[in-house]
Amino acid sequence: xxxxxxxxxxxxxxxxxxxxxxxxxxxxxxxxxxxxxxxxxxxxxxxxxxxxxxxxxxxxxxxxxxxxxxxxxxxxxxxxxxxxxxxxxxxxxxxxxxxxxxxxxxxxxxxxxxxxxxxxxxxxxxxxxxxxxxxxxxxxxxxxxxxxxxxxxxxxxxxxxxxxxxxxxxxxxxxxxxxxxxxxxxxxxxxxxxxxxxxxxxxxxxxxxxxxxxxxxxxxxxxxxxxxxxxxxxxxxxxxxxxxxxxxxxxxxxxxxxxxxxxxxxxxxxxxxxxxxxxxxxxxxxxxxxxxxxxxxxxxxxxxxxxxxxxxxxxxxxxxxxxxxxxxxxxxxxxxxxxxxxxxxxxxxxxxxxxxxxxxxxxxxxxxxxxxxxxxxxxxxxxxxxxxxxxxxxxxxxxxxxxxxxxxxxxxxxxxxxxxxxxxxxxxxxxxxxxxxxxx
Numbered sequence: 400x401x402x403x404x405x406x407x408x409x410x411x412x413x414x415x416x417x418x419x420x421x422x423x424x425x426x427x428x429x430x431x432x433x434x435x436x437x438x439x440x441x442x443x444x445x446x447x448x449x450x451x452x453x454x455x456x457x458x459x460x461x462x463x464x465x466x467x468x469x470x471x472x473x474x475x476x477x478x479x480x481x482x483x484x485x486x487x488x489x490x491x492x493x494x495x496x497x498x499x500x501x502x503x504x505x506x507x508x509x510x511x512x513x514x515x516x517x518x519x520x521x522x523x524x525x526x527x528x529x530x531x532x533x534x535x536x537x538x539x540x541x542x543x544x545x546x547x548x549x550x551x552x553x554x555x556x557x558x559x560x561x562x563x564x565x566x567x568x569x570x571x572x573x574x575x576x577x578x579x580x581x582x583x584x585x586x587x588x589x590x591x592x593x594x595x596x597x598x599x600x601x602x603x604x605x606x607x608x609x610x611x612x613x614x615x616x617x618x619x620x621x622x623x624x625x626x627x628x629x630x631x632x633x634x635x636x637x638x639x640x641x642x643x644x645x646x647x648x649x650x651x652x653x654x655x656x657x658x659x660x661x662x663x664x665x666x667x668x669x670x671x672x673x674x675x676x677x678x679x680x681x682x683x684x685x686x687x688x689x690x691x692x693x694x695x696x697x698x699x700x701x702x703x704x705x706x707x708x709x710x711x712x713x714x715x716x717x718x719x720x721x722x723x724x725x726x727x728x729x730x731x732x733x734x735x736x737x738x739x740x741x742x743x744x745x746x747x748x749x750x751x752x753x754x755x756x757x758x759x760x761x762x763x764x765x766x767x768x769x770x771x772x773x774x775x776x777x778x779x780x781x782x783x784x785x786x787x788x789x790x791x792x793x794x795x796x797x798x799x800x801x802x803x804x805x806x807x808x809x810x811x812x813x814x815x816x817x818x819x820x821x822x823x824x825x826x827x828x829x830x831x832x833x834x835x836x837x838x839x
Contacts (some may be wrong), residue, residue: 435567438574442621446561447577449618452611453554454585456524458671459607460547461485461795462586462693463593465531465540466675467686468600473537478676478806480537482799484544485672489796491548492555493789499556500785504627511624513557520553521608521615528604554611559784561622563771569716571771576712576764583704583760586671587697594690645775645786652773652835653783657790659831660766663729664794666736666821669802670755674739677814682745696749700756707731708760715765720839721772724765725832731758733822740818762828772838 465484470477499516506512523546530543566574589607596603647654678689711724735755742748770787798821805817 435565437570438566442565443574443577445614445617445621446558446574447581449558449611449614450578451581451585452607452614453558454582455589455607456528456547456554456611457551458582458586459589459593460531460544460604462589462671463675463690464603465544466672467593467597467603468531468534468540469537470686472535472540478673479803481672481676482803484537484541485799486796487541488544488548489792489799491545492551493792493796495549495552496555496785496789496792499552500559500782503556503560504782507626509626512627513560514619514624516553517557517615517619520550520555520557521612523547523550523553524611525605525608526550528608529601532601532604555788556785558618559788562767563774563784565622566771568772571768572712572714572716572764573709574712575767575771576708576760578764578767580705580708580760582763583701583708583756587694587701590675590690590697591694594687594694597687597690645783650773650775652837653770653775653787655831655835656766656770656773657787659725659828660770660787661790661794662827662831663732663762663825664791665798665801666732666818666825667755667759668795668798669817669821670736670739670752672799673802673806673814673817674752678745678748680812681814682748692745696745696752699749700753703753703757704760706760707757708764711761712764712768715768721765721769722832722835722839724761725769726829728758728760728762728765729825729828729832731755732762733825734758736818736822736825740815740822769835769838773835 466477466481469481469484473480503512503516506515508515527543527546527548527550530546531540532543534540534543562571562575562578592606593603596606645653647657674693675686675689678684678692679686684692707728711728715721715724731754735751735753735758737751738754739748739751742751767787770784774783774787776783802817805820806813808816
């Protein structure tokens with residue numbers, strides 16, 4: 400059962416004036432509150448814009464630009480090559496993300512413990528995009544995407560703890576829903592934008608980095624940050640990796656949330672990674688035509704995702720229930736994958752995509768709030784939120800590698816079997832949510 404949080408005490412007038420004046424030295428000197436004060440519209444807007452930029456740097460390569468570049472270099476082996484590049488790049492992000500979260504929790508720079516990771520990640524993101532743009536072979540593309548993986552780990556370390564650290568429990572569903580909306584807008588923008596930028600490969604890969612750069616500057620100025628407290632010690636490299644671990648038996652609810660997201664992410668990754676190739680190979684579109692078709696469908700999918708995301712997040716906050724929304728969202732995602740698996744036309748493919756988007760919006764907003772609710776140690780949000788997002792990252796590593804095997808079954812191009820496999824795996828999210836005890 401969700402415990403109703405105790406309303407935070409009103410701050411002294413001097414502290415309130417300091418916050419309004421932007422005096423972050425006062426904020427930095429205070430211990431992080433157990434349940435922080437409500438966040439305002441401007442703070443939420445900057446967070447949402449930064450999440451949009453981050454999601455665009457993730458989704459434009461995953462949904463369009465990498466697939467487009469791979470088929471230019473290796474048209475005959477595009478399925479396996481795309482899976483290899485995405486899988487290895489995701490693995491790097493996975494391996495770096497967890498220790499980065501622990502290091503961030505213990506960073507005691509005057510600038511803060513999250514900001515340095517955001518700035519470093521932005522530089523690496525630009526470098527990786529440039530390497531991929533000029534790459535003449537798959538191996539060079541892989542090198543660039545490894546750098547992008549490092550960048551994504553650093554950026555995620557900086558902004559993923561925001562919900563748990565700076566948003567009170569009664570706002571997390573709503574703010575989490577807005578995060579889901581930005582991901583949806585980025586997804587639609589990625590495929591549509593990519594289809595119009597194929598004439599200049601540098602613009603194709605560097606545009607999302609430029610958008611993130613503008614948002615990140617606002618985030619660095621507006622969102623308060625503080626150095627880690629003196630009692631937080633990082634220790635040696637061995638200590639960093641040792642601190643990554645948490646006991647899933649002791650903190651079983653958090654482990655179940657992690658496992659449910661992992662299961663559901665497989666189906667979503669199967670769909671997002673190979674939808675471009677499905678439209679080309681099954682329905683006969685060119686890459687540019689396919690990108691524009693996906694952009695058009697994405698507009699309808701965006702409406703479904705935004706509506707379900709906002710409804711799921713706000714209603715779960717209002718009724719203090721998370722699990723029923725997880726069940727409904729999972730059912731929509733599974734249905735969408737099943738419809739897309741056998742779609743003989745663009746119309747049915749669109750129906751499947753819209754169902755999947757509606758489920759994804761509701762799931763992401765509610766599941767993020769659920770993870771924040773059951774997080775074991777509130778003062779180690781960097782560690783635990785990186786562990787939470789690891790579920791999606793790990794699925795992103797494994798899914799393309801497994802997909803390349805499934806696609807070869809039955810003579811190749813087995814997109815129906817691929818999407819149905821994702822639907823079956825996604826049902827695991829229903830099982831794990833049902834077993835969670837501390838939240839309804």
